Amino acid sequence: MAVCLAAALPQTALADTIYLKNGRKIAATHVVQENGQVSYETSAGRLSLPSSIVDRVVHEVESLDSQAGTAADKAANLPIAPPNALARVPNDDAARAAVRDGSVDLTLLTKLESEADANPTPTAVARVVAAETAAAQFGISVGDFEQAAAHYNVGLRYAPDDVGLLLAAAYLRLRRSEYSAAVDLLDRARRIDPDSPEVAKLAGWAYYGLNRAGDAVSEWKRSLALKPDAEVQHALEKAERDSQEESTYREGETTHFRLRYNGGAAPELAREVLRTLETEFEEISSTLNYVPPEPIGVILYTNQTFVDITRAPSWVGALNDGRIRVPVEGLTTMTNELARVLKHELTHSFVGQKTNERCPVWLQEGIAQYMEGKRSRISAGALLSAYERHMEFSLGSYETSWLNLSRDTASNAYAWSLAVVEAIVNVDGIVSIERILDRIAAQSATEDAIHAVLHDSYADLMQSTAQYLRKAYF
Numbered sequence: 051m052a053v054c055l056a057a058a059l060p061q062t063a064l065a066d067t068i069y070l071k072n073g074r075k076i077a078a079t080h081v082v083q084e085n086g087q088v089s090y091e092t093s094a095g096r097l098s099l100p101s102s103i104v105d106r107v108v109h110e111v112e113s114l115d116s117q118a119g120t121a122a123d124k125a126a127n128l129p130i131a132p133p134n135a136l137a138r139v140p141n142d143d144a145a146r147a148a149v150r151d152g153s154v155d156l157t158l159l160t161k162l163e164s165e166a167d168a169n170p171t172p173t174a175v176a177r178v179v180a181a182e183t184a185a186a187q188f189g190i191s192v193g194d195f196e197q198a199a200a201h202y203n204v205g206l207r208y209a210p211d212d213v214g215l216l217l218a219a220a221y222l223r224l225r226r227s228e229y230s231a232a233v234d235l236l237d238r239a240r241r242i243d244p245d246s247p248e249v250a251k252l253a254g255w256a257y258y259g260l261n262r263a264g265d266a267v268s269e270w271k272r273s274l275a276l277k278p279d280a281e282v283q284h285a286l287e288k289a290e291r292d293s294q295e296e297s298t299y300r301e302g303e304t305t306h307f308r309l310r311y312n313g314g315a316a317p318e319l320a321r322e323v324l325r326t327l328e329t330e331f332e333e334i335s336s337t338l339n340y341v342p343p344e345p346i347g348v349i350l351y352t353n354q355t356f357v358d359i360t361r362a363p364s365w366v367g368a369l370n371d372g373r374i375r376v377p378v379e380g381l382t383t384m385t386n387e388l389a390r391v392l393k394h395e396l397t398h399s400f401v402g403q404k405t406n407e408r409c410p411v412w413l414q415e416g417i418a419q420y421m422e423g424k425r426s427r428i429s430a431g432a433l434l435s436a437y438e439r440h441m442e443f444s445l446g447s448y449e450t451s452w453l454n455l456s457r458d459t460a461s462n463a464y465a466w467s468l469a470v471v472e473a474i475v476n477v478d479g480i481v482s483i484e485r486i487l488d489r490i491a492a493q494s495a496t497e498d499a500i501h502a503v504l505h506d507s508y509a510d511l512m513q514s515t516a517q518y519l520r521k522a523y524f
């Protein structure tokens with residue numbers, strides 16, 4: 051049984067689950083119950099069901115309080131909406147002209163910049179800012195955060211004191227887990243507008259991402275004092291739990307990690323954990339061709355504090371909610387099992403950050419198990435026989451949070467996820483996994499990403515997985 055969980059949700063919508071009276075579950079978003087119908091959004095469009103066959107609907111947002119560690123709580127993916135500045139569409143001809151027919155008019159942008167360089171009147175500068183903002187918003191809409199950040203930077207060159215631009219640029223950094231760069235931008239914004247609740251809100255997020263829970267708590271308290279905000283309240287409660295628990299913890303630090311552990315854990319174990327993680331970091335980095343921009347937070351718990359703080363279901367062994375949280379009760383030295391758990395959880399950090407937290411759970415868990423060294427030999431027989439009885443796993447239904455799954459269902463989901471990833475790696479090479487992740491990062495739906503790289507639908511993928519299992523193990 052895999053001892054882990056890293057839930058991932060699409061960023062734009064929290065998932066709901068519709069439980070039918072016949073026991074089936076449907077993962078959906080934007081569920082609306084009215085006039086005897088339950089309607090909901092799926093990748094295939096809006097569908098509806100008669101209320102009479104629905105048992106209940108569980109909204110992800112309702113379960114957040116009882117389950118720290120859902121994806122929406124991730125440091126990199128706190129349920130914090132973009133600042134208004136990010137969505138503000140500049141009402142300006144230059145902005146309308148900057149994006150046309152689905153692309154950015156770079157020639158126009160260059161022309162506006164030269165005009166502002168030659169004669170930096172307020173009007174000329176405003177035109178550059180409006181056009182760059184429109185171009186950045188277009189970049190965000192197509193998932194190209196790098197381009198978007200570049201456009202905000204140009205805007206800031208002409209209007210360095212524009213708080214809206216600074217907030218929008220900082221938000222983008224936060225979404226890319228580039229917390230230090232976000233702090234720099236927010237410091238600038240604070241010098242211009244010291245009493246902005248938005249600045250304090252985003253600064254709290256940046257510090258939380260930098261594993262500075264104490265500073266995150268101060269920023270979020272400050273933001274709340276300036277303006278009540280449910281998102282900030284929720285984030286603050288989470289940070290306070292961490293900061294209180296960790297106030298007595300000891301610390302260790304290496305190039306890529308910030309480790310905290312409580313007095314119950316041996317300092318030698320903490321050092322070995324860091325050494326192991328550094329080695330694993332290099333391996334995963336070269337396999338997935340990615341380097342996380344900031345040090346990764348790791349916390350070692352005794353078992354009971356792990357349960358108290360993470361509030362995870364009983365089948366969860368370790369957890370990655372943006373920080374790697376591992377129970378180490380009774381361990382004094384590195385074991386093979388602990389090294390595997392660390393590698394598994396570390397893989398989640400890489401995959402999460404590489405895809406801007408857009409990777410579906412089945413693919414996350416498949417890759418993490420593959421990287422930790424697990425293979426399908428033991429489960430191959432059961433999976434094949436399920437496949438032959440048409441009782442295979444449905445990849446589409448396991449894209450979002452697994453936190454509500456029973457132990458057995460979760461165990462089955464882990465086994466299929468591994469088998470699918472193992473089949474992809476063996477048939478198409480690990481480089482196809484990297485390509486799929488790149489597509490997901492650029493906002494492709496997962497099945498579309500799979501199709502673009504492997505020319506397979508989910509159904510084809512299950513078939514090729516079954517073929518692979520037969521060939522490899524029988």
Ligand SMILES: [Zn+2]
Nearest residue numbers: 054055056418
């Ligand atoms: Zn996992």
